[in-house]
Amino acid sequence: MIERRPFSSLGGADHGWLKAKHHFSFSNYHDGRRMGWGALRVWNDDTIASQTGFPPHPHADMEIITYVREGAITHRDSLGNEGRTEAGDVQVMSAGTGITHSEYNLEPGATRIFQIWIIPDEHGQPPTWGAKPFPAGERSGRFVALASGFKEDTDALPLRTNARVLGATLKAGETTRYPLEKNRYAYLVPAKGSVEINGIKLDARDGAAILNEPSLEVKALEDAELVLVDTAQ
Template sequence: MIEHRPFESLGGADHGWLKAKHHFSFASYNDPKRMGWGALRVWNDDIIASQTGFPPHPHADMEIITYVREGAITHRDSLGNEGRTVAGDVQVMSAGSGITHAEYNLEPGDTRIFQIWIIPDGRGLPPSWGTKPFPAGERSGRFVPLASGFKEDGEALPLRTDARVLGATLKAGETTSYSLAKDRYAYLVPAKGSVDINGTRLNARDGAAIRDEAVLEVKALEDTELVLVDSSR
């Protein structure tokens, strides 16, 4: 089963400094049919204007992954962490027992991110934060774990949940595949470009909610950059 969710069908809000589209119910956007997908709870497509951002605010018991598509995001938190994550790279904040953080676009132009929240397996653990570069060349033609709760994905940023976030880049005409285990939930979004996945076309920033597909066969219809979440219930 592949449910195509066109970008134009997503909920969202325009705050001036922030233009946001929501793949799932979030803030003032509420759709009872889109409350999450397995353990995946939030997938926001955010455009943050230059010299603006999210002021300090708290979170608890959520795995928050930021995939930077364009520009860079600068992070500060109550643990004393500071860092800048640039396009193509990823940061993970495990909110655990509680953390306050701020995310700013200090760049000269817009910053575009995917903000992904996944429900953790446990509650009340110590909070943490980390960031890591993932050169596009290293995920050329294949899916590579960027953040993961599986020990075998040792190069990925750690998650405290039975899930992984993967990235791939494909040239027009290239194909790749991903095996999806039984009872798993997958959600795929092209950050740019368009693809055919098991006969379903996705354009840039469309979503695909996937279940009961043993293998995902992906063909790039143009140069594309993909982000995939594979999670449990």
């Protein structure tokens, strides 16, 4: 089962400094049919204006993954962590028992991110934050784990949940495959470009909710950049 969710069908909000689209119910947007997908709870497509951002605010008991598509985001938190994550790179905040953080676009132009929240398997753990570059060339033609709760994904940022966040870049005409185990929930969004996934076309920033597919065959119709979440129920 693959359900295409066109970008135009997503909920969202325009706050001036922030233009947000929500693949799942979030904040003032509520759709009872889109409350999450397996343990995946939030997938926000955010455009943040220059010299603006999210002031300090708290989180707890959530794995929060930020994939930077354009520009850069500057993070500060109550643990004393501070870092700038730029396009193509990823940061993970395991909110654990509680953390306060801010996220600002201090760049001269707009910053565009995917922010993904996954429900953790572990509770009562201390909060952590980390970031890592993932050069596009290293995920050319294949999916690479960017963040993962699986010990074998040694190059990925760690997650406290039975899930992977993966990235791939494909040239027009290229095809890649990704196997899915039984009862896994997958959600795929092209950050750029259009693709076919098991024969179903997705345009840039469309979502695909996937269940009971033994494998995914993704063909790029044009140069494409992909983000995929593979999670348990």
